[in-house]
Amino acid sequence: MSPHIPQELEGIYNAEEYARQQAYQRANSRFGIVSGGFSFAIVLLILMFGLFGWLDETLRGYTVHFLLLPLLFFGILFVGGQIVDLPFDWYSVFKIEDRFGFNKSTYRLFVFDFFKQLLLSAIIGGIMLSAVLCIYQYTGKWFWLWAWLVVSGFSLLVSFFYSEWIVPLFNKQTPLEEGELRTAIESFAQKAGFDLKNIYVMDGSKRSTKANAYFTGFGKKKRVVLFDTLIKDLETEEIVAVLAHEIGHYKKKHVYQSMIISILTMGVTFYILSLFLNNLPLSEALGGKIPSFHLGLLGFTLLVAPLSEALGLITNYISRKNEYEADRFAVQFGLGDALVSALKKISVKALSNLNPHPLVVFWYFSHPTLLQRMNRIYKTLCFCNL
Numbered sequence: 004m005s006p007h008i009p010q011e012l013e014g015i016y017n018a019e020e021y022a023r024q025q026a027y028q029r030a031n032s033r034f035g036i037v038s039g040g041f042s043f044a045i046v047l048l049i050l051m052f053g054l055f056g057w058l059d060e061t062l063r064g065y066t067v068h069f070l071l072l073p074l075l076f077f078g079i080l081f082v083g084g085q086i087v088d089l090p091f092d093w094y095s096v097f098k099i100e101d102r103f104g105f106n107k108s109t110y111r112l113f114v115f116d117f118f119k120q121l122l123l124s125a126i127i128g129g130i131m132l133s134a135v136l137c138i139y140q141y142t143g144k145w146f147w148l149w150a151w152l153v154v155s156g157f158s159l160l161v162s163f164f165y166s167e168w169i170v171p172l173f174n175k176q177t178p179l180e181e182g183e184l185r186t187a188i189e190s191f192a193q194k195a196g197f198d199l200k201n202i203y204v205m206d207g208s209k210r211s212t213k214a215n216a217y218f219t220g221f222g223k224k225k226r227v228v229l230f231d232t233l234i235k236d237l238e239t240e241e242i243v244a245v246l247a248h249e250i251g252h253y254k255k256k257h258v259y260q261s262m263i264i265s266i267l268t269m270g271v272t273f274y275i276l277s278l279f280l281n282n283l284p285l286s287e288a289l290g291g292k293i294p295s296f297h298l299g300l301l302g303f304t305l306l307v308a309p310l311s312e313a314l315g316l317i318t319n320y321i322s323r324k325n326e327y328e329a330d331r332f333a334v335q336f337g338l339g340d341a342l343v344s345a346l347k348k349i350s351v352k353a354l355s356n357l358n359p360h361p362l363v364v365f366w367y368f369s370h371p372t373l374l375q376r377m378n379r380i381y382k383t384l385c386f387c388n389l
Contacts, residue, residue, distance in 0.1 A: 012357055015347055015373070024354040027103050034099060038091045045087060046305075053290020059298060060291070069140050070133060073297035077132060078125065080301075085121055092117075100211065103354060108210045119172055131157060139280070139296060147277040151270045158269075159262070166203075166219045166226055176203040176228060184234065187243050188227070195336065197250050201226030208232050213353045216242075218249045218258075225253075236352060241345035244338040251332025257325040264321070268314060272307070279303040322369040327379050334383045343377055 008021045016024060049055060062075050096113060100106040108116075131154060138149045161169070170176060179185045179202040192199040207215060207230035214233035220226055227246060234242065252258055279285060280299035291298045333342045350357060350373045357373045364372060371379070 012374075015357065016351060020351060020354075023103065024351075024356070027099075027354040028356050030099050030102070034091075034095065041091075042087070050289070055298065055301060056286070056290025056292065059293070059295065063293070069296075070136050072295075073136055073300075074129060074132060076297045078129075081124070081128065082121070085117075089117065105212050105353075106210075107208055107212060112209065116173065123169070123172065127161070136296065144277075146280075147270075147273040151273045154273075155266045155269055158265075162262075163220055163224055166228060167224075170205070170228075174209070175206045178202065179204050179229065184239050184242060187239050188246060191243050191247060191336070192250065195247070195250055195254065197253065199225070199227060199250075203228045204231055204234065205229065206231055208235075214349050216245055216249065218253065221258075233349075236348055237345050238341075240338070240341040241348070244333050244341035245345050245349075247333035247336055247338050248329045248342060251329035252325065254332060255325070255328050257329065260321075260325070264318065275307070276300065276303050279306075316366065319365075319367070319369050323371050326370050326376065330376055330380055331383050334380055339380050339384045343380055346373055346376060 008016055008018065012021065058079065059076060062072055062079075066072050066075070093113065096106055096108055097110075134153050134157070135150050138153060139146045142149045166176065179188075185202060188202060189199065201220075201224075203226055205228050207213075212232055213230075214236050215230045216228065216233050218225060218227050227249070229242070233245070237245070276299075279302060280296050281294040282299050282302070283294040285302040286292075286294045286298040289298050289302055330342060333339065349355075355373065359368070359372060364375075370376075
């Protein structure tokens with residue numbers, strides 16, 4: 004990394020902030036290598052010593068029930084994984100994020116978050132796994148189809164009520180008070196032909212200084228949620244521009260497009276999974292002696308990783324394309340300059356890497372870089388002014 008500001012970033016970062024951004028990027032990169040390498044080493048050792056098979060055989064000494072055995076198997080792996088990740092999560096929050104002035108969480112809040120996430124994941128994961136196991140037990144060759152339909156329906160239900168059921172467990176959401184900002188948002192929504200009544204403010208500042216906003220739900224349940232940090236950092240027109248971008252995703256049907264892609268991908272995944280279940284060679288490769296649903300699912304998860312990477316390239320490409328379209332929607336309402344200003348503030352305050360290598364963007368980024376979005380917005384502005 005160069006200590007000098009690249010020409011294209013001049014005017015966005017000053018020298019001091021750019022130096023902080025470079026240091027933040029280095030810290031996160033090194034941390035990612037260490038944490039990722041440690042996780043890889045753990046999995047490799049478990050595979051080398053056949054510990055997945057050992058766990059399966061040990062649990063069979065207590066139960067062979069089609070439902071209880073897999074639940075215990077994956078429950079132990081899940082809790083073990085969470086315990087292994089805990090020190091890394093703590094270091095990320097209280098060392099890296101704290102050192103660069105982002106962390107607002109306390110040790111008490113961190114511990115409560117950990118146990119709430121653990122319990123919530125166990126409940127939701129346990130329900131979904133139990134449903135899939137019952138379907139597998141009673142539907143035979145059509146397992147993949149019924150599992151696909153049930154899991155897709157459950158996922159849609161959770162997405163529909165996410166802000167009402169899940170978010171309140173971690174954050175407070177209060178209706179945005181009457182005033183200049185609410186009036187401006189409602190005025191724009193009306194102009195854009197977008198029915199929006201549910202506007203909430205979330206206390207994101209209790210954990211971090213980073214700003215964000217998001218839409219969730221469908222129909223009468225759709226709502227916009229603004230982090231209190233976003234309201235603090237941006238001007239009214241800039242916030243409206245950010246929400247115009249999000250509304251653009253709805254108006255351009257990106258939300259439904261993503262939903263359809265996710266559901267179709269899930270269907271293909273379940274079909275391929277059905278070919279792996281109760282596979283003796285795969286179970287033996289994991290150290291097991293008896294073919295089973297849970298060893299087959301675990302082996303499938305490990306083997307399908309390259310396919311997931313390939314699918315990720317496609318979905319990231321579509322996501323970046325959709326981001327440009329949503330930006331263009333905001334520009335068409337005269338909010339191009341305000342959107343650029345908002346994106347600059349959000350990116351700089353979060354010490355985002357504004358100039359990553361193009362291959363990194365192609366492989367990993369679901370959003371275009373700030374510079375790419377700025378260039379495309381300015382081109383759209385020029386076209387609109389012709």
